[in-house]
Amino acid sequence: MSxxxxxxxxxxxxxxxxNKTFSEWGQVFGDEVLVTAILDRLLHHCEIxxxxxxxxxxxxxxxxxERDNIAV
Known part of the structure; x- marks a missing residue:
């Protein structure tokens, strides 16, 4: 992705x-430094x-x- x-x-x-907040991206990608660089580029000229x-x-x-449980 980077x-x-x-x-x-x-x-x-x-x-x-x-569906993840920016603070959760480090856990998702497993590298806080990489996520910081990605977010720096993404947020430079962005609209959230x-x-x-x-x-x-x-x-x-x-x-x-629920339908499947009722049918069983």
């Missing part, structure tokens, strides 16, 4: 979606759009599980 970010930095747009609300995928999955 190579993609480096190549796109200052050359084109990047749209990124994550935070979407809060229920997850439609989770809602559908829970409904499917």
């Amino acid at each position: 190579q993609v970010i480096s190549k796109r930095y200052e050359n084109g747009s990047i749209i990124l979606a994550s 759009v935070s979407i809060n609300g229920p997850s439609y995928r989770l809602k559908e999955r829970l409904a499917a599980i």
Whole structure:
């Protein structure tokens, strides 16, 4: 991922979606220094759009599980 970010930095747009906060990225990628460099590039010319609300995928999955349990 860091190579993609480096190549796109200052050359084109990047749209990124994550269900993790920036503070959790170090655990996800396993390298705090790498994450700092990635975030530095991503956040330099960015607009952050935070979407809060229920997850439609989770809602559908829970409904499917409930249907399966009832059918059994």
